[in-house]
Amino acid sequence: MQDEQIERESMDFDVVIVGGGPSGLSAAIRLRQLALQAGLDEFMVCVVEKGSEFGAHTLSGAVIEPRALDELIPDWKEKGAPLNVPVTEDRVFYLNSATRSIRTPDSIIPAPMHNQGNYIVSLGNVVRWLAEQAEELEVMMFPGFPASEVLYNDDGSVRGVLTGDMGVAADGSQKPSYEPGYELNAKYTIFAEGCRGHLGKRLISRFALDKDSDPQHYGIGIKELWEIDSSKHEPGVVMHGLGWPLTETGSSGGWWLYHDENNQVSFGLVVDLSYHNPYMSPFDEMQRLKTHPVIKEVLEGGKRLSYGARALTKGGLNSLPKLTFPGGVLVGDDAGFLNPAKIKGTHTSMKSGMLAAEAIFAALQSGRQHDEVETYSQMFKDSWLYEDNYSARNFAPAMHRMGLFMGGAFTFIEHNLLKGKMPLTIRDTTPDYDNLDKASTSYKPDYPKPDGKLTFDKLSSVFISNTNHAEDQPSHLKLTDPTVPVTVNLPIYAEPAQRYCPAGVYEIVKDAEGAKFVINAQNCVHCKTCDIKDPSQNITWVTPEGGGGPNYPNM
Numbered sequence: 001m002q003d004e005q006i007e008r009e010s011m012d013f014d015v016v017i018v019g020g021g022p023s024g025l026s027a028a029i030r031l032r033q034l035a036l037q038a039g040l041d042e043f044m045v046c047v048v049e050k051g052s053e054f055g056a057h058t059l060s061g062a063v064i065e066p067r068a069l070d071e072l073i074p075d076w077k078e079k080g081a082p083l084n085v086p087v088t089e090d091r092v093f094y095l096n097s098a099t100r101s102i103r104t105p106d107s108i109i110p111a112p113m114h115n116q117g118n119y120i121v122s123l124g125n126v127v128r129w130l131a132e133q134a135e136e137l138e139v140m141m142f143p144g145f146p147a148s149e150v151l152y153n154d155d156g157s158v159r160g161v162l163t164g165d166m167g168v169a170a171d172g173s174q175k176p177s178y179e180p181g182y183e184l185n186a187k188y189t190i191f192a193e194g195c196r197g198h199l200g201k202r203l204i205s206r207f208a209l210d211k212d213s214d215p216q217h218y219g220i221g222i223k224e225l226w227e228i229d230s231s232k233h234e235p236g237v238v239m240h241g242l243g244w245p246l247t248e249t250g251s252s253g254g255w256w257l258y259h260d261e262n263n264q265v266s267f268g269l270v271v272d273l274s275y276h277n278p279y280m281s282p283f284d285e286m287q288r289l290k291t292h293p294v295i296k297e298v299l300e301g302g303k304r305l306s307y308g309a310r311a312l313t314k315g316g317l318n319s320l321p322k323l324t325f326p327g328g329v330l331v332g333d334d335a336g337f338l339n340p341a342k343i344k345g346t347h348t349s350m351k352s353g354m355l356a357a358e359a360i361f362a363a364l365q366s367g368r369q370h371d372e373v374e375t376y377s378q379m380f381k382d383s384w385l386y387e388d389n390y391s392a393r394n395f396a397p398a399m400h401r402m403g404l405f406m407g408g409a410f411t412f413i414e415h416n417l418l419k420g421k422m423p424l425t426i427r428d429t430t431p432d433y434d435n436l437d438k439a440s441t442s443y444k445p446d447y448p449k450p451d452g453k454l455t456f457d458k459l460s461s462v463f464i465s466n467t468n469h470a471e472d473q474p475s476h477l478k479l480t481d482p483t484v485p486v487t488v489n490l491p492i493y494a495e496p497a498q499r500y501c502p503a504g505v506y507e508i509v510k511d512a513e514g515a516k517f518v519i520n521a522q523n524c525v526h527c528k529t530c531d532i533k534d535p536s537q538n539i540t541w542v543t544p545e546g547g548g549g550p551n552y553p554n555m
Contacts, residue, residue: 006180008162013044013140015360016160016186018147018199020049021058022123022346023332024192025130026072027353032137034361045139046184048163050146052547054131057194057526059223059308059555060123060346061256061266063087063115063238067384068350073133082125085261087115088236093294095243101294111416112341112392115238120258120266123346124555146543150199151183157370158327160185161199164543169472187369188360189328192353195311196528198542200334209321209330215431216336217315217396219253220529222286222502223268224461225555228302234259240343242404245288249445251275252399255289256343257298264305264554265298270312270343273432273500273533274400277442281499282529283309284447287455291448300454307461308552309502309527314340317386317393318427323377327370329356337385341392351385397428436535439494458504462523467503469548475521476544477505477530484538485517493535500533525550 015031017024028047035043051057066083069076076083092104092113135141148164160183167178191200195218204210239257246253253271260266269286290299313319313336320337323330331337331352338345359376363369380386398410413422450456469476479485489495490508495517497506503525507518526549531541 008180008183010183010185011046012185013046014186014364015045015188015190016184017045017047017190017192018161019192019194019197019332019334020047020051020054020131020141020143021127021192021194021332021349022130023334023349023353024190025054025127025134025353026068026350027190027192027331027357028134028139029072029130029137030354030357031361032134032139034358036137038365046186047134047139047141048145048147048161048184049141049143050543050546051143051549052551053128053143054141055124055127056551057549058124058127059221059310059552061223061258061268061343062121062123062346063118063258063344064121064123064126065118065342065344065347068347068354072350072354079133081129083119083121085120085235087118087120087238089238090115091237091239093239093241095241095292095294097244098291099293101292108412110341110412112339113240113343120236120238120260122260122554124552126346144547146546147199148181148543150202151185153327153370156326158189158325159370160189164546166545168474168545170474172474175472187364188373190331190353190356190360191328191334192331193334195313195333196531196541197334198540200330203325203328203330204321207322207325209325213321214315214318214427214429216313216319217400217428218273218311218432218532219270219314220273220282220309220311220500220502220527221268221270222282222309223266223307223555224304225306226265226267226299226302226304227263228265228298230263232298233263233265235261241294244292245285246271247404249275249277249280249285249443251277251280251285252404254343255295257295267295267299272314272400273311273529274430274435276435276437278436278439278493278496279442279444279499281447283458283502284445287450288447290454296454304456304464306464306553306555308465308550308555309525309529311528311532312345313338314396315428316340316396317389318397318425320389323380324372324374326372329360329373329376331356337389339388339392341395348385348388351383352380355379355383355385394422394426397426400428401426433533433535433537436493436496438492458502459523462503462525465525466551466553467523467525467549468551469522469524470545473545475519476542477519477521477524478540478542480538480540482517484536486515488536489534490515497530497534497539500529502527502529506530
């Protein structure tokens with residue numbers, strides 16, 4: 001909480017943007033474009049980013065649909081945007097056992113999964129390039145400055161954000177290096193923190209933005225970047241798959257393997273966080289997946305370069321909250337614009353940021369501030385972004401409620417035969433955290449030990465994510481009730497935090513005094529899975545000291 005005794009410096013802007021990912025940077029660029037077109041050189045836009053640099057915390061597959069980029073920066077090719085590998089072929093597989101697979105004929109692949117005209121990219125590098133475009137437009141850029149609190153006016157409207165204090169010891173005392181955070185005041189604030197943004201989560205609750213929406217649904221995406229033998233490399237080939245090993249634990253999700261440039265491939269697994277088995281470990285499922293011949297024949301003999309994980313929104317249109325509130329808006333994955341049928345959220349995030357920028361700029365031009373920019377919601381409904389979201393609205397609920405085969409058949413009918421015009425809407429009203437079965441009735445998988453060549457453990461994986469947090473700082477993983485992990489989650493669910501965390505943050509340690517819940521916050525890769533999946537909703541993720549977390553290269 002903000003300490004009223006601390007003297008803080010403040011800075012005033014026209015617009016403050018929280019989060020320097022695709023949506024936040026697109027909003028910043030569009031705002032400055034509009035200001036310069038209107039001759040308003042002094043129009044001040046600020047972006048705060050918790051990562052040590054722009055792109056440091058960005059992780060995605062990624063295949064990008066360039067539609068929004070074409071609109072935002074039409075000459076992006078001439079300006080050197082790192083979209084260098086056009087998709088040449090889609091391959092979709094169903095893995096029906098640990099050794100067998102079926103390649104899906106192109107004719108029955110759901111239409112949204114076709115990637116003609118798209119590009120395989122490092123989204124982190126795309127974000128770094130977008131940051132350069134924003135800097136050229138004189139956006140004020142503050143990497144390494146997490147927004148820790150929302151600031152409010154007396155009437156309850158948002159007036160900006162407070163950046164986190166630096167140099168606070170684990171016991172809450174001020175170290176000699178202590179520096180208080182800044183108050184960043186704005187006429188309007190755009191929240192673009194990405195999936196499960198900790199301020200967005202509070203705003204949704206404070207303003208009841210989700211009262212007319214289905215619960216948001218999530219997946220955890222775990223990614224490895226590999227350099228493979230040049231004889232196996234097929235630039236532009238996009239591979240997706242379903243089935244084993246997730247089917248053994250009754251879980252759902254899918255994998256990808258994208259052939260990028262420079263003999264590199266992006267490989268990863270998305271596990272739906274609606275899973276039921278508390279013994280299922282997304283990290284270990286991903287390691288086991290690599291032993292399947294379809295994956296192994298590509299990766300074997302290669303070198304793993306990097307590792308990371310992050311949660312992603314997948315509820316789609318049905319789970320979108322209200323986007324506006326007095327003084328601010330939600331954009332990108334802070335709201336949940338990802339299209340789950342396409343398995344893409346970059347183009348949707350960018351477009352949402354652009355629409356928010358246009359609505360806010362018009363409001364400022366008419367002399368308004370700190371009120372609700374409802375035109376943003378209307379502009380969304382009138383745009384291709386709404387059509388994109390509407391066509392995919394049934395994908396995640398169908399897969400959750402009907403299962404892999406019936407849900408897949410429904411998706412094929414909806415998109416290939418009815419062209420996204422299904423007359424009914426499927427709802428999924430059970431939150432992901434409320435799906436876990438009791439450990440006493442659950443199957444316990446036997447995960448093989450890593451070999452250090454194709455499969456790895458969590459700690460060696462975290463090491464190559466370049467994750468680091470300042471020593472001696474308060475834990476950014478907060479327990480509402482410290483007794484719950486041992487007294488509730490352990491006896492009922494075998495404390496699933498030990499397994500759903502892909503970075504080894506949470507441990508149950510037993511000694512003569514009994515079981516203890518240990519939090520290794522230093523390992524945290526900021527995926528937010530604990531905040532989402534904890535069955536007791538007892539863990540809250542907040543921002544650590546600025547610059548902490550992973551430093552992803554080329555992810």
